[in-house]
Amino acid sequence: DAGVIQSPRHEVTEMGQEVTLRCKPISGHNSLFWYRQTMMRGLELLIYFNNNVPIDDSGMPEDRFSAKMPNASFSTLKIQPSEPRDSAVYFCASSQPRLAGSSYEQYFGPGTRLTVT
Amino acid sequence: AQSVSQHNHHVILSEAASLELGCNYSYGGTVNLFWYVQYPGQHLQLLLKYFSGDPLVKGIKGFEAEFIKSKFSFNLRKPSVQWSDTAEYFCAVRGKTSYDKVIFGPGTSLSVIP
Numbered sequence: 001d002a003g004v005i006q007s008p009r010h011e012v013t014e015m016g017q018e019v020t021l022r023c024k025p026i027s028g029h030n031s032l033f034w035y036r037q038t039m040m041r042g043l044e045l046l047i048y049f050n051n052n053v054p055i056d057d058s059g060m061p062e063d064r065f066s067a068k069m070p071n072a073s074f075s076t077l078k079i080q081p082s083e084p085r086d087s088a089v090y091f092c093a094s095s096q097p098r099l100a101g102s103s104y105e106q107y108f109g110p111g112t113r114l115t116v117t
Numbered sequence: 118a119q120s121v122s123q124h125n126h127h128v129i130l131s132e133a134a135s136l137e138l139g140c141n142y143s144y145g146g147t148v149n150l151f152w153y154v155q156y157p158g159q160h161l162q163l164l165l166k167y168f169s170g171d172p173l174v175k176g177i178k179g180f181e182a183e184f185i186k187s188k189f190s191f192n193l194r195k196p197s198v199q200w201s202d203t204a205e206y207f208c209a210v211r212g213k214t215s216y217d218k219v220i221f222g223p224g225t226s227l228s229v230i231p
Contacts, residue, residue, distance in 0.1 A: 033219070042223050043161075043207065056218055091160060104211075105151055106219060108160040 004109035006092050012115045018080040021112045024073055025094030033106060034067055034077050035091040043091075049075065082116045089113050119144050121208055121222035129228045130198050138193040138225050140208035150191040151209040151219075152182055161207060167191065178202070203229045 005024040013019055025032050033048040047057040049069045057067070064083070069075040079086055093106040124139030142148070150167040165176025172184040182193045191208060208222040 043221050045218060045221070048218055050216055055216055093161075104149070105163050105166050106161075108153075108162070110160050 004092055004094055004107055006090075006109035006112050008112060009110060010113045010115075012117065013082055014117055015083055016081045017116075018078065019082045019086075019114060019116075021077040021079075021090050021092075021114070023075045023077070023092030023109060025075070025092070026107055027073070028096065029094035029107070030072065030097045031095045031104070032069060032075050033093040033095075034075070035093065036088045037091060037111075038088045046077070079114075082114075084116045087114055087116050119210075119220050121210055121220050123206075123208055123222040123225050125225050126223070127226045127228070129230065131230050132200055133197050134229075136193070136195040136198045136202070136227070138206055138208075138227070140191045140193065140222060142189050142191065142208070142210040142220070144189075144210050144212065144220065147213050149211045149213065150182075150184055151211070152176065152180070152191070152193050153207045153209060153221075155205040155207065155224075157204065164193070164206070198227075198229050200229045200231045203227060 004026055007022045031050050034046040036044045036046055044059055046059045047067045048055055052069045052072060065079055067077045089111045091111045092109045095104045095106045121142045152164040153161040154164045155161045164180050165174050165182055167174050167184045175181045180195050182191055184191050205224045205226050207224045209219050211217050211219045
């Protein structure tokens with residue numbers, strides 16, 4: 001398996017522009033998580049989905065952030081309009097269904113490094 | 118409240134020294150516990166996990182961790198560190214249902230000096 005795939009790997013944009021980050025989870029995984037990592041705040045969970053349904057979006061910082069999962073193999077995180085304080089590395093992770101005997105750990109993608117100038 | 122704390126923010130060791138990173142959690146119910154490692158410039162990778170059974174779990178690269186339920190702890194250990202172990206280490210806890218999110222600790226930065 002190719003693992004969790006994220007695109008783009010790097011994004012540089014100007015303040016006010018719309019940014020869309022993409023994630024393809026591992027096939028067969030039914031949970032998907034979006035995280036943001038910065039030096040100041042560490043690793044923050046933004047939102048997670050189970051079977052394509054958002055379960056907890058309490059970590060989404062404000063209305064400028066939105067996430068969708070239209071199907072089991074694709075998710076997007078959108079920031080509109082972007083601001084310099086959104087600069088961070090955004091990770092997507094996925095995990096297997098909760099089955100008897102499984103510990104359903106998360107598998108992380110390589111991340112998208114976002115810079116908003 | 119659900120939370121994970123890690124005892125040290127930054128640890129500096131010489132090669133061959135022994136390592137122990139502390140982790141305590143607060144979470145109602147039974148849990149799965151994890152240690153993830155993030156090498157410089159890379160994404161998080163699973164180091165080891167506790168699901169059930171033997172509370173002493175062994176992971177990759179000589180790491181091990183012990184789950185002490187009475188202390189709500191899951192400390193990470195390695196008898197002899199190498200320069201290549203320089204990384205950020207995250208402790209995490211997750212409940213046992215599919216709808217439980219993962220709670221990560223703030224991370225401990227380990228620097229190993231050759």
